[in-house]
Amino acid sequence: MALFKKKEINLPPPQHIAIIMDGNGRWAKKRGLPRTAGHGAGAEAFRRTANYCRTLGVKYLTVYAFSTENWKRSEEEVSGIMKLLGKYLEEALADMEKNHVRFRFFGDLSRLSPELQTLCQNAQERSSEYDEVQVNFCLNYGGRDEIVKAAKSFAREVAEGKRKPEELTEQLFDNYLYSAGVPDPELIIRPSGEMRTSNFLLWQSAYSEYVFMDVLWPDFSPKDLDAAIAEYHRRNRRFGGV
Ligand code: IPE
Ligand code: IPE
Ligand code: MG
Numbered sequence: 001m002a003l004f005k006k007k008e009i010n011l012p013p014p015q016h017i018a019i020i021m022d023g024n025g026r027w028a029k030k031r032g033l034p035r036t037a038g039h040g041a042g043a044e045a046f047r048r049t050a051n052y053c054r055t056l057g058v059k060y061l062t063v064y065a066f067s068t069e070n071w072k073r074s075e076e077e078v079s080g081i082m083k084l085l086g087k088y089l090e091e092a093l094a095d096m097e098k099n100h101v102r103f104r105f106f107g108d109l110s111r112l113s114p115e116l117q118t119l120c121q122n123a124q125e126r127s128s129e130y131d132e133v134q135v136n137f138c139l140n141y142g143g144r145d146e147i148v149k150a151a152k153s154f155a156r157e158v159a160e161g162k163r164k165p166e167e168l169t170e171q172l173f174d175n176y177l178y179s180a181g182v183p184d185p186e187l188i189i190r191p192s193g194e195m196r197t198s199n200f201l202l203w204q205s206a207y208s209e210y211v212f213m214d215v216l217w218p219d220f221s222p223k224d225l226d227a228a229i230a231e232y233h234r235r236n237r238r239f240g241g242v
Contacts, residue, residue: 011233012057013056013057013058013229014232015058015060015186016058016059016184016186016187017053017061017062017188018062018063018185018200018205019049019061019064019188019189019190020064020188020189020191020198021045021064021065021191021217022064022190022191022192022198022217023038023192023215023217023218024038024216024217026216027218027219030216034080035077036077036081036084038218040084041218042218043084044218045219045220046088048220048222050101050135052222053133053225054099054101054132054133056225056229059134060182060183061133061134061135062135062136062182063136063138064138064141064200065137065139065141066081066085066138067140067141067142067199067200068144068199069142069198069199071111082112082113085116085139086113086116086119089116089119090119092123093122093123096126096127096130099132101130101132101133101134102127102128102129102130102131102132102134103123103135103137104134104135104136104178105136105137105138105139106136106138106146107139107140107145107178108149109140120137136178136179136182138200141178142199143199145199146178146179146202146203147177147203149176150177151176154168154173154176173203177203179201179204182204184204184205184207184208185201185204185205186209187208187209187228187232188205188211189212189213189225189228190210190211191213191215191216191220191224192214192215192217193213193214194212195212207237209237211228211231213228
């Protein structure tokens with residue numbers, strides 16, 4: 001048993017881990033704090049987890065920060081989240097150069113404030129040459145929205161005579177997604193106890209291993225990531241074979 005455990009620890013981590021950063025509101029409620037306090041603690045958990053992924057040698061980390069459905073929340077909560085994102089991104093821009101982290105944003109950024117859009121663009125452009133770790137930040141992201149946008153882009157190219165409908169394959173379709181060029185995540189972690197995708201990476205998760213955990217996102221620690229990776233290594237991935 002001890003030997004088995006040792007072997008688990010030595011196994012390389014997946015090259016792409018995706019996380020649905022859920023449970024901030026419940027974390028705050030448990031402490032009698034406003035929901036925005038939970039989002040602040042969630043931002044810290046993200047920083048901690050991204051650093052740990054870098055230490056482990058994870059190449060891609062994709063995080064779900066705000067969904068196309070999250071606009072349904074109160075104006076107060078949404079503006080609190082946007083403010084935090086602005087603050088976080090400004091700090092991330094400063095850190096990025098030091099840590100050689102590449103940032104990409106998946107989602108429809110046009111609905112964000114002009115200031116936030118500029119921060120996202122700056123982060124994306126200024127880090128585009130880094131290739132050690134890549135963080136894909138899903139902001140105003142929806143898996144269905146992503147697929148519809150990809151279909152529209154392809155249809156537009158067909159209408160312009162640049163493509164033929166018969167040319168479309170699963171591989172080519174990948175190029176029209178926000179995640180173009182990024183391999184599919186091997187592991188998707190959802191903390192907070194909820195067991196659903198909530199519109200996250202619908203196309204890319206076809207063969208991802210899901211690990212659902214009871215911990216609330218602001219409490220998520222390197223130990224939890226280790227546990228999720230160990231669980232991933234215990235899975236038997238068959239991809240439809242035997
Ligand atoms: C995730 O935490 C953050 C966002 C969706 C923006 P929640 O705010 O959904 O936290 P719970 O699920 O209400 O606890
Ligand atoms: C998913 O969490 C979105 C993010 C974590 C950004 P939600 O809290 O919005 O999902 P539901 O409402 O529980 O499905
Ligand atoms: Mg939630």
